[in-house]
Amino acid sequence: MWQEIENQLRAEFEFKDFSQAFAFMTEVALVAEKLNHHPDWRNVWNKVSFRLSTHDAGDVITARDHKLAEAIDLIRKRYQG
């Protein structure tokens, strides 16, 4: 799912509708705040895309990005089955 492109972990997910996409985003917001590591993310209707990198490390991919990506995957799986 996740691809390493230009020093970023990238992925795009699709949901049933906006409501479901935003509920997913709310869970991601909760885990991001808890990890104190936040995504660069974009939403268009039922799609949510991510570009993860670590600003403090010079905008490259670090263990913190992999950890956030794993947490996002756990949440996503419940929405997409």
Place this chain on the structure above:
Amino acid sequence: MWQEIENQLRAEFEFKDFSQAFAFMTEVALVAEKLNHHPDWRNVWNKVSFRLSTHDAGDVITARDHKLAEAIDLIRKRYQG
């Protein structure tokens, strides 16, 4: 699931954890705002309970409450399988 008690439609649902309960609540908030009919609801960790009635009709159960309860059920099913 839903019971009619003291002129209210009542139900209580349980989720995996707080994060999941609050994501469910976010979807309910979206549909409630869309229907312009809002619940009396309470959250404790992974539990969310509802008491639905229509204030404008004198705090009794109306078709608007049944419609909101149905919408809540549709959302809940995806979370609880």
Place this chain on the structure above:
Amino acid sequence: MWQEIENQLRAEFEFKDFSQAFAFMTEVALVAEKLNHHPDWRNVWNKVSFRLSTHDAGDVITARDHKLAEAIDLIRKRYQG
């Protein structure tokens, strides 16, 4: 604002409308998840009420409840001016 009643820190806040009340709740959810201490809270349209106590300490008020109450107040002030 907060009152100690029956071993709980209690308060009720009022907002402009449901949308504002739920945005406030979203910020409280983020801080509660971060503190790993969650409220017993209820929302009816533009009102949000809290009953804080610490389950692990035998459902009494602890420093964790005071800390959560302070965090809630900081958020609330921005909404209510």
Place this chain on the structure above:
Amino acid sequence: MWQEIENQLRAEFEFKDFSQAFAFMTEVALVAEKLNHHPDWRNVWNKVSFRLSTHDAGDVITARDHKLAEAIDLIRKRYQG
């Protein structure tokens, strides 16, 4: 604030922190769902940027985009004073 660029209404707003940005986004989600018109939006920590256009009209700016932009401004003002 809003600029018309490449058939899109664009704007970027900055908040105190992620928590505040996401609360703002939650209110925008509620109004977007109510209007049944959803933004192309992106969030990075305390920044939220928008690109509004109407897909059904061939991805150009319509009255629906101006209405959503106005609703977003009303919400934003409360956060940014």
